[in-house]
Amino acid sequence: MPFNRRHKAILFVTLVASGCALLLGAELKEALGSMMLGVAFAWAIGSDTAARLYGCLKGVSGAFYSWIRLPLAMGLAGAVLGAVLLFTRANPVLVVAVMCAAGIFLAPLTPLPTQKIWLRIPLVLLGIAAYLLATFGMISTDPIAASKYGERYGQLAVTGLLTSAVGFYWLSKGWRLIDSGITSALPADTPPSAITTRAPWGQYISLTLGVLVLSLWLGLLAWSASSDWQYAPEKTTDTKGNNLFGQFVFAVLLASWPYFSWRSIIRREPNSVPKLLHRHRRISAVAGMIFVVLLSLAVTYGVQNGNDRRMVEKIEAVAKDLAAAGSKIGSIKQRDLKTTEDYIQAYSEIGDLLPDFEAKINEYAAVYQEARQVDEGRGPINTQFFYKSHKADIWKIDLDMLNLLRQVDSLTKQEVLTTRNMASLPPRDQPEFWEKEFRPLLVQQDELREKIQVVAAKIRSPSK
Numbered sequence: 001m002p003f004n005r006r007h008k009a010i011l012f013v014t015l016v017a018s019g020c021a022l023l024l025g026a027e028l029k030e031a032l033g034s035m036m037l038g039v040a041f042a043w044a045i046g047s048d049t050a051a052r053l054y055g056c057l058k059g060v061s062g063a064f065y066s067w068i069r070l071p072l073a074m075g076l077a078g079a080v081l082g083a084v085l086l087f088t089r090a091n092p093v094l095v096v097a098v099m100c101a102a103g104i105f106l107a108p109l110t111p112l113p114t115q116k117i118w119l120r121i122p123l124v125l126l127g128i129a130a131y132l133l134a135t136f137g138m139i140s141t142d143p144i145a146a147s148k149y150g151e152r153y154g155q156l157a158v159t160g161l162l163t164s165a166v167g168f169y170w171l172s173k174g175w176r177l178i179d180s181g182i183t184s185a186l187p188a189d190t191p192p193s194a195i196t197t198r199a200p201w202g203q204y205i206s207l208t209l210g211v212l213v214l215s216l217w218l219g220l221l222a223w224s225a226s227s228d229w230q231y232a233p234e235k236t237t238d239t240k241g242n243n244l245f246g247q248f249v250f251a252v253l254l255a256s257w258p259y260f261s262w263r264s265i266i267r268r269e270p271n272s273v274p275k276l277l278h279r280h281r282r283i284s285a286v287a288g289m290i291f292v293v294l295l296s297l298a299v300t301y302g303v304q305n306g307n308d309r310r311m312v313e314k315i316e317a318v319a320k321d322l323a324a325a326g327s328k329i330g331s332i333k334q335r336d337l338k339t340t341e342d343y344i345q346a347y348s349e350i351g352d353l354l355p356d357f358e359a360k361i362n363e364y365a366a367v368y369q370e371a372r373q374v375d376e377g378r379g380p381i382n383t384q385f386f387y388k389s390h391k392a393d394i395w396k397i398d399l400d401m402l403n404l405l406r407q408v409d410s411l412t413k414q415e416v417l418t419t420r421n422m423a424s425l426p427p428r429d430q431p432e433f434w435e436k437e438f439r440p441l442l443v444q445q446d447e448l449r450e451k452i453q454v455v456a457a458k459i460r461s462p463s464k
Contacts, residue, residue, distance in 0.1 A: 066113035067123070073109035074127035074164070075134040077102045081160040082138025086145060089233045090152045092159065092225040093299055099160045103167015104175050110168045131161060149233070162248050170252055174259055181266040181280045203265045204283070210258030211287045217254055219298035221247070226299045230306025258287070297381065304383040311371050318367050322360040322405070329353050329412065333445075340422060340430040343438065347419035354413060361405050368398055401455045408448055415441050 080102050081095065088094045112120050135157050139146050146153065265283075269276045332346050332353075375384070418441060422433050 069109040070112065070123060070127045071130040073106040073168075075130035077106060077160075077164045078131035078134030079138050081131075081157065081164075082135045085135075085139060085149075085153050085156060086142055089145075089229075090149045090156055091229050091233075092156060093222050093229070093302075095156050095160050096163050099163035100167045100171055103164045104172050106164075107168050107172030128161065131164070132157065135160070152233075162245065166248060166252060170255070174255065177259065177263055177266075178284055181262060181271070182277075182284050183271065200265055200268050203261050203268070207258050207261040207265065207283070207287070210254075210261055211290055214251075214254045214258060215291045215294040218251065219294045221251075222295055223298040223302040223305070226302025227306040227309065230303045231309045300381055301383040304378070304381075307374065308384065311367075311374065315367055315371060318360070318364050322357075322364050325353070325357045325360045326405075326408075329357060340427075340434050343434065344419050344423045347416045350412060351416040351420075354409070354416065357412075358409055361402075361409055364405070365402055368402060397455060397458045401452070404448060404452050404455060408445075408452070411441060411444055411448065415445075 077099065081099060084091075084095055084098050112123060114120060114123075136153075139153055266280065269280070271277045271280065329350050332350050335342070335346055337343050337346055378384075415438070418438050422430050422438065425433055
């Protein structure tokens, strides 16, 4: 059975979503599972059986169906949104992408059966209510996630509603316009006087600029949203001063730029000419590739940036705990120790602090190793290219500090053991023992302190 447009559209969305999932770090089995589900969905929706079933549904009661199709479409969109929120941990980029696609496919169900405003408004409100009920009904199937991400779900429900509206009433028009530009049918509203065989290069330039500007703007939004989501998905995004409706209006205005440029092109160049039809198909393919590649890169860089932000925060927290543990030991060592009894008492206290200090060093080493593996495992698409320099020097400095801290821990253990041996001696023999056994350890301690100060200075200013 040959593929129809419904097959191709759903398969395209499935392949793009699977590719993005792999870029975002999903396992291969998860991506293959999503792809198989998408293929099954494409087969079901695009089959002749589904088309006949839809026709039978409309023929059961045309008048009644025309009144309930908008609430049905909105309810289906809300259920899809709820599923996306649950299975993606409220990923805003996927919410917008899926709801745009849902809006395009459900657009044929949205025309209102009446022109009377006093009937249209209640019908629209009923559709919104069906959307919200379906969304929160789907979310309520997972009480733990609903409690953890509740506020974020509420925010993204509004985002999804606006995105669905854009898909219903704007993106669906763009989809039909793109389709008309790559098929042999000529738009019905094309006046004969507008048809020309000369290439409208001005419109092609305008189309290219419009696609680039739109892709860059949406890419910036996708980068920011992906970074925040990957950094802390459980936290509520601070939307104070963030005009969500204004962002959607601006995005629609930007989308109108390539939309009207493309409409002007296909009106002036008839698709009945094979050469022009092939040109339009190539232009559509290139524009689509630019749009998808830029958005995919933005999402990938955003996810990496969010991972880096979370890792930096984790490293800073571990380093802070390690510094606090080291400060307790350092403050005891800096006391005015004069007699052997002072040293015995001080290092007895230090001995009680050493297990915690060693645990903090091991925790720091584990976080360091994790960050190193994540950084080395990245391919050519690496967001650190934009904001991190002297990478090799930084890793070397961190490793030097870790080795010095381990030397300090080992030396301190030796000092504690030495003071315990000194405490077992008679008081008259302790000064001589201190001079022979403990004093050399203090010399090593001073040397380590100087090395740590040098490395700490490099950490504060790695470029020097």
